[in-house]
Each structure stands twice: as C-alpha cells, then as structure tokens.
Amino acid sequence: MQSNYDFTAIRNELQKQLHKNRYDHTLGVEKTAVLLAKLHNVDINKARLAALLHDCAKNLSDNKKIEICKKYNIELSCEELNNLDLIHAKIGSVVAKYIYEVKDTDILNAITYHTTGKPNMTSLEKIIYISDYIEPGRDKAPNLKEIREVANKDLDKALFMILSDTIDYLRASNNYIVPLTMDAYEYYNNILYYTGGK
Numbered sequence: 242m243q244s245n246y247d248f249t250a251i252r253n254e255l256q257k258q259l260h261k262n263r264y265d266h267t268l269g270v271e272k273t274a275v276l277l278a279k280l281h282n283v284d285i286n287k288a289r290l291a292a293l294l295h296d297c298a299k300n301l302s303d304n305k306k307i308e309i310c311k312k313y314n315i316e317l318s319c320e321e322l323n324n325l326d327l328i329h330a331k332i333g334s335v336v337a338k339y340i341y342e343v344k345d346t347d348i349l350n351a352i353t354y355h356t357t358g359k360p361n362m363t364s365l366e367k368i369i370y371i372s373d374y375i376e377p378g379r380d381k382a383p384n385l386k387e388i389r390e391v392a393n394k395d396l397d398k399a400l401f402m403i404l405s406d407t408i409d410y411l412r413a414s415n416n417y418i419v420p421l422t423m424d425a426y427e428y429y430n431n432i433l434y435y436t437g438g439k
C-alpha cells in the first residue's frame with residue numbers, strides 16, 4: 242500500500258481520543274506490528290495503519306458505542322450487549338472506515354477481529370491479533386516470552402498459543418467465550434496438526 246496517510250496526524254488524534262495507557266499500548270502494537278510485518282513480508286504501511294487504529298473505539302462511552310451500532314446497523318448479541326468492551330473492535334472498524342476514511346478491507350477486518358480472532362485469517366489479521374497480545378507493554382499473560390519468540394518465526398503457531406491461553410483464561414474466570422474464538426482455535430489446531438507444527 243502506498244501511504245496517503247498522515248501517520249503523525251493519526252497519532253495526534255488518537256492521543257486525544259484514548260486514555261494515556263491505551264495510547265501507549267497502541268504505540269506498542271504499532272511497533273510490534275511493523276516488526277512482524279517486516280519479518281513476515283507483509284505491507285508495513287498496512288500493518289502500521291491497522292495497528293494504530295485497532296483500539297480507536299476503545300475509550301468511547303457506552304452510549305456512543307450504542308449510538309454508532311444503531312447508525313451503522315451493527316447487530317449485537319445478548320453477550321455483546323452485556324459486555325460492550327467486547328464490541329470495541331467491531332465499532333473500531335466502522336470508525337476507521339467512516340472517520341479515518343480507511344478503504345482497505347484487509348485493514349478493516351484486522352481491526353474487527355483483533356480481539357476474537359477467526360478461522361483462516363490473513364497475515365495482516367494475524368499480525369494485529371498477535372501484536373495486541375505481545376506488545377512490549379503487556380506483562381500479565383502467561384508464556385509471553387515464548388510467544389514473542391515464536392511470533393518472529395511462525396505466525397500460525399503464535400496465534401494458536403494465544404487463542405489457547407485466552408480460552409484457558411476466560412474459562413478459568415468463568416467468562417463467556419465468543420464462539421468465533423473457539424472456531425479459530427479448532428481451525429488452527431488442525432492446521433498445525435496437519436503441517437506438523439504441533
């Protein structure tokens with residue numbers, strides 16, 4: 242992608258829209274996504290833009306989130322209505338499209354699926370999903386050191402490790418798990434089994 246985007250202006254806008262810790266996390270995801278894009282031969286400008294915008298709706302008020310869902314006909318499940326934090330990714334994709342004027346569907350999908358994952362992800366989608374989990378500011382999840390090393394070599398394996406740890410964490414805390422995350426887990430479990438990655 243040839244970049245017509247003014248990344249400095251986007252960062253400045255995000256700094257206004259996001260709480261400080263969320264803005265710092267965004268810059269960490271940007272740095273990590275650019276590094277992974279270089280290592281895995283993915284368009285660096287696309288990775289940078291998707292990373293910068295992945296959490297652009299994270300700090301919107303609940304009322305604003307509902308308003309955007311109504312305006313753009315985003316359907317919400319009961320579980321999503323009960324945890325509006327879960328839908329910041331879907332809303333972020335709409336904000337990226339209509340406010341930041343992003344047209345590239347791969348970038349918009351990378352934003353949409355950065356929390357849940359999904360089966361059969363593109364390399365860009367994988368990079369944003371993984372970068373969100375391993376950026377340097379993250380320090381709570383288990384196995385981070387190993388996942389960071391694996392991500393430099395094998396996106397599918399790192400993706401699977403994160404899906405697996407996320408499911409374990411959500412189960413252990415008795416939380417709802419988005420079905421798409423289970424589908425992604427099964428999909429990459431099979432891929433790694435048949436390619437000998439496990």
Ligand SMILES: Nc1ncnc2c1ncn2[C@@H]1O[C@H](COP(=O)(O)OP(=O)(O)O)[C@@H](O)[C@H]1O
Pocket residue numbers: 326327355356357407411416417418419422
């Ligand atoms: N696959 C999933 N299924 C259900 N809930 C999830 C899933 N992944 C994350 N969550 C929950 O959705 C919310 C947002 O997650 P996430 O985007 O990972 O947040 P953060 O970037 O703040 O760590 C959190 O409450 C988290 O526990």
